[in-house]
Amino acid sequence: MRTHFLWLFALICCLGLYAQERQPTGSVVCVECHVDIGTFSRKGAHRNAMFLGEAGRGCEACHGNGSAHVESGEAADILGGDVLVEWPDEQKSKACLSCHQENIHGWLSSPHESDLSCWNCHGEMLHFHEPDEQKQAKCAECHKDVAMRIKLQYRHPISCEDCHDPHQENERGVDSTDRCLRCHSEYQGPFVYEHAALDDGCQVCHEPHGSHTPRLLKMTGNGLCLQCHTQSIFPSIGKKVHSTQLSGGAFCYDCHTDVHGSNTDPSLIRRLK
Ligand code: HEC
Ligand code: HEC
Ligand code: HEC
Ligand code: HEC
Ligand code: HEC
Ligand code: HEC
Ligand code: HEC
Ligand code: HEC
Ligand code: HEC
Ligand code: HEC
Known part of the structure; x- marks a missing residue:
């Protein structure tokens, strides 16, 4: 007899829940109470889309449909931040990719896709704070080895995004030379006499992030050139015997000044006419 009452009770509860199944309300309603989140200074298309777009795609894309919570004002009726931060990365990104192109900038095959979500770097977009000016510091939080290099005495006065698109497909595969030439176009060539070393990319000689050596060179002295120009009959290099040239402690590029290519x-060697 008692169990019957329990069953009836459970049934009524279910029906009750069913009746108040959560519906999307749209985001404008949310900020009537959550004024702090509403008084953002951020403007723009992203914000407008979040607020004025389809119900269910703004705040509710993450916090879930809000009708029950809007009525009760109870925390239990909405997905709180503590639940959301535990979401797997893929689900986090999905909340963004419901509007953004799924393969934004080649995201799906980027090395970041498997370990990160959009929220790692764009945390400020969640609640429309000011854009995070510290993106580079954020990159450095994870890439500690690189973070160390950009503090060395000789460093590049530019930021990570100048060379890397963090959404980009196959980062390592992107020809680094093309990236460098965007700014250092004087080495673009073609030269009458190319230096075949450049076929392997600028980074065979330069450390793009920072170096102990001036000109961002990977190492001091002739070791840089001797990475490739070693032969058993050294100090003959190619057809040229270099014993005299190298005896005084000269660097290869003291004489071979046009290491990036020459037209003459x-x-x-840049010779005086
Ligand atoms: C009628 C006012 C009101 C409206 C409208 C409202 N909220 Fe709330 N919300 C509250 C109050 C009050 C709390 C704090 C509840 C508590 O701490 O017990 C809260 C808490 C929350 C929390 C925290 C939950 C937690 O687990 O701590 C989230 C997330 C939230 N609201 C999101 C929303 C979203 C999204 C909307 C729009 C769909 C919305 N709110 C609309 C009043 C409102
Ligand atoms: C892309 C996902 C996302 C969207 C969209 C989003 N939030 Fe949140 N929200 C979070 C996360 C994650 C947290 C917890 C971490 C934090 O505070 O940044 C959070 C925290 C909160 C909190 C603080 C209480 C708590 O649970 O920690 C409130 C209130 C809230 N959000 C309301 C809103 C409102 C209102 C909107 C729409 C204007 C909104 N959120 C849009 C992800 C989102
Ligand atoms: C409701 C749809 C919608 C959702 C959800 C959404 N966005 Fe946007 N977002 C837009 C629109 C529309 C623009 C402007 C057009 C564009 O650049 O594609 C934009 C622009 C942006 C921009 C560049 C413009 C700016 O203001 O800096 C970034 C970065 C961005 N979104 C990140 C995110 C992230 C991260 C998420 C998930 C937390 C997200 N968006 C979720 C619609 C959305
Ligand atoms: C590893 C960090 C990182 C991750 C992860 C990341 N982004 Fe970005 N994103 C950036 C940086 C850096 C910029 C460029 C600087 C800026 O605009 O603030 C940018 C710019 C953008 C822009 C505006 C520029 C444009 O050309 O469209 C959008 C939109 C955007 N990201 C969306 C996303 C979405 C959606 C995801 C998740 C699928 C995501 N991002 C994941 C770091 C990241
Ligand atoms: C939350 C941690 C995190 C943040 C923040 C982050 N990354 Fe990454 N990054 C990773 C992980 C994990 C990988 C993939 C594993 C690996 O190869 O090291 C990766 C891979 C890369 C690669 C490819 C490395 C390779 O070996 O091919 C580059 C380049 C890169 N990140 C640049 C950036 C830039 C630029 C930023 C800032 C806009 C950034 N990362 C922010 C964690 C992060
Ligand atoms: C001048 C262009 C340039 C800038 C600026 C730059 N990188 Fe790189 N980065 C490269 C090149 C080129 C490579 C490939 C190096 C190689 O294959 O030896 C690379 C490789 C990487 C890698 C792969 C691992 C490694 O050490 O080779 C990571 C991670 C990375 N960069 C992160 C960053 C971060 C984080 C920043 C900003 C603090 C940054 N990069 C700034 C050009 C740049
Ligand atoms: C976004 C533009 C930009 C990109 C991309 C870029 N650089 Fe630079 N680079 C600069 C600027 C600016 C300087 C400083 C120029 C100066 O001090 O006269 C510089 C300086 C240098 C220097 C000389 C440093 C010194 O001590 O004099 C070297 C070497 C160099 N870059 C190599 C590279 C390589 C290799 C790449 C590709 C991996 C690259 N750069 C990509 C802007 C860029
Ligand atoms: C074979 C090795 C080698 C390669 C490959 C190489 N460089 Fe250099 N680069 C050097 C040397 C050596 C110097 C310094 C010359 C000096 O100090 O007299 C230098 C200097 C520079 C400077 C500084 C010039 C100045 O006048 O301050 C820039 C910028 C530069 N290289 C960019 C590049 C770029 C971009 C690439 C790829 C297209 C590249 N390098 C490829 C060896 C190389
Ligand atoms: C990544 C390998 C590599 C590095 C590093 C390198 N070179 Fe070369 N270099 C070559 C190759 C390959 C050739 C073409 C050799 C040939 O045609 O026999 C060449 C050709 C030359 C030539 C012209 C030889 C001729 O054919 O007349 C000179 C001079 C030269 N290198 C000097 C240097 C100097 C100076 C450095 C250091 C700043 C250097 N190289 C670093 C690979 C390299
Ligand atoms: C004191 C000046 C000087 C120094 C230092 C020097 N070279 Fe030379 N190098 C020359 C001259 C001169 C030639 C011959 C040019 C000619 O006859 O047109 C030459 C020729 C070459 C050639 C072309 C050989 C051939 O078969 O035609 C290569 C490659 C070369 N040097 C590489 C290097 C390397 C690598 C270093 C450093 C280990 C170096 N040089 C140091 C002056 C120098």
Whole structure:
């Protein structure tokens, strides 16, 4: 007899829940109470889309449909931040990709896609804060080795995004030379006498993030060139015996000044006319 009452009770509860199944309300309603989140200074298309767009795609894309909570004002009737931060990365990104192109800038095959979500770097977009000016510091939080290099004595006066698109497909595969030439176009060539070393990318000689050596060189001295120009009959290099040239402690590029290519000299030497 008692169990019957329990069953009836449970049934009524279910029906009750069903009747108040959560419906989307749209975001404008939310900020009537959550004024702090409403008084953002951020403007723009992203914000407008979040607020004025389809109900269910703004605040509710993450916090879930809000009708029950709007009525009760109870925390239990909405998905709180503590639940959301535990979401798997893919689900977090989905909340953004419901509007943004799914493969934004090649995101789906980026090395970041498998370990990160959009929220790692765009946390400020969640609640429309000011854009995070510290993106570079954020990159450095995870990439500690690189973060160390950009503090060395010789460093590049530019930021990560100048060379990397963090959404980009196959970061390592993107030809680094093209990236460098966007700013250093004087080395674009073609030169009458190319230096085949450049075929392997600027980073065979330069450390893009920072270096102990001036000109962002990977290492001091002739070791840089001897990465490739070693032969058993050294100090003959190619057809040229270099014993005299190297005896005084000269660097290869003291003489071969046009290491990036020359229009006048096959040995990459800038000669006085
Ligand atoms: C009628 C006022 C009101 C409206 C409208 C309202 N909220 Fe709330 N909300 C509250 C109050 C009050 C609390 C604090 C409840 C508590 O701490 O017990 C709260 C808490 C929350 C929390 C925290 C929950 C937690 O677990 O701590 C979230 C998230 C939230 N609201 C999101 C929303 C969203 C999204 C909307 C729009 C769909 C919305 N609110 C609309 C009054 C409102
Ligand atoms: C892209 C997902 C996302 C969207 C969209 C979003 N939030 Fe949140 N919200 C979060 C996360 C994650 C947290 C917890 C971390 C934090 O505070 O940043 C949070 C925290 C909150 C809190 C603080 C209480 C708590 O649970 O910690 C409130 C209130 C809230 N959100 C309301 C809103 C309102 C109102 C909107 C729409 C204007 C909105 N959120 C849009 C993800 C989102
Ligand atoms: C309701 C749809 C919608 C959702 C959900 C959404 N966005 Fe947007 N977002 C837009 C629109 C529309 C623009 C402006 C057009 C554009 O740049 O594609 C925009 C622009 C942006 C911009 C560049 C413009 C700016 O203001 O800096 C960033 C960054 C951005 N969104 C990140 C995110 C992230 C991260 C998420 C998830 C937390 C997200 N968006 C979720 C619609 C949305
Ligand atoms: C590893 C960090 C990182 C991750 C992860 C990341 N972004 Fe970005 N995103 C950036 C940086 C850096 C910029 C460029 C600087 C800026 O605009 O603030 C940017 C710019 C953008 C822009 C505006 C520029 C444009 O050309 O469209 C949008 C939109 C955007 N991101 C959306 C997303 C979405 C959606 C995701 C998740 C699928 C995501 N981002 C994941 C770091 C990241
Ligand atoms: C939350 C941690 C995190 C943040 C923040 C982050 N990354 Fe990453 N990044 C990773 C992980 C994890 C990988 C993939 C694993 C790996 O290869 O090291 C990765 C891979 C990369 C790669 C490719 C490395 C390779 O070996 O091919 C580049 C380049 C990169 N990130 C640049 C950036 C830039 C630029 C930013 C800032 C806009 C950034 N990352 C922010 C964690 C992060
Ligand atoms: C001048 C362009 C440039 C800038 C600026 C730059 N990078 Fe790189 N980055 C490169 C190149 C080129 C490579 C490939 C190096 C290689 O293959 O040896 C690379 C490689 C990486 C890698 C792969 C691992 C490694 O050490 O080789 C990570 C991670 C990375 N960069 C993160 C960052 C972060 C974070 C910043 C900002 C603090 C940044 N980069 C700034 C050009 C740049
Ligand atoms: C966004 C523009 C930009 C990109 C991309 C860029 N650089 Fe630079 N680079 C600069 C600026 C600015 C300087 C400083 C120029 C100065 O001091 O006269 C510089 C300086 C240098 C220097 C000389 C440093 C010194 O101590 O004199 C080297 C070497 C260099 N870059 C190599 C590279 C390589 C290699 C890449 C690609 C991995 C690259 N750069 C990509 C802007 C860029
Ligand atoms: C074979 C090694 C090597 C390669 C490959 C190489 N560089 Fe250099 N680069 C050097 C050397 C050596 C110097 C310094 C010359 C000096 O100090 O007299 C230098 C200097 C520079 C400077 C500083 C010039 C100045 O006058 O301050 C820039 C910028 C530069 N390289 C950019 C690049 C770019 C961009 C690439 C790829 C297109 C590249 N380098 C490829 C060896 C190389
Ligand atoms: C990544 C390998 C590599 C590095 C590093 C390198 N080179 Fe080369 N270099 C080559 C190759 C390959 C050739 C073409 C050799 C040939 O045609 O026999 C070449 C050709 C030359 C030539 C012209 C030779 C001729 O054919 O007349 C000179 C001069 C030269 N390098 C000097 C240097 C100097 C100076 C450095 C250091 C700043 C350097 N190289 C670093 C690979 C490299
Ligand atoms: C004191 C000046 C000087 C120094 C230092 C020097 N070279 Fe040379 N190098 C020359 C001259 C001169 C030639 C011959 C040019 C010619 O005859 O047109 C030459 C020729 C070459 C050639 C072309 C050989 C051939 O077969 O035609 C290469 C490659 C070369 N040097 C590489 C290097 C490397 C690598 C270093 C550093 C280990 C170096 N040089 C140091 C002056 C120098």
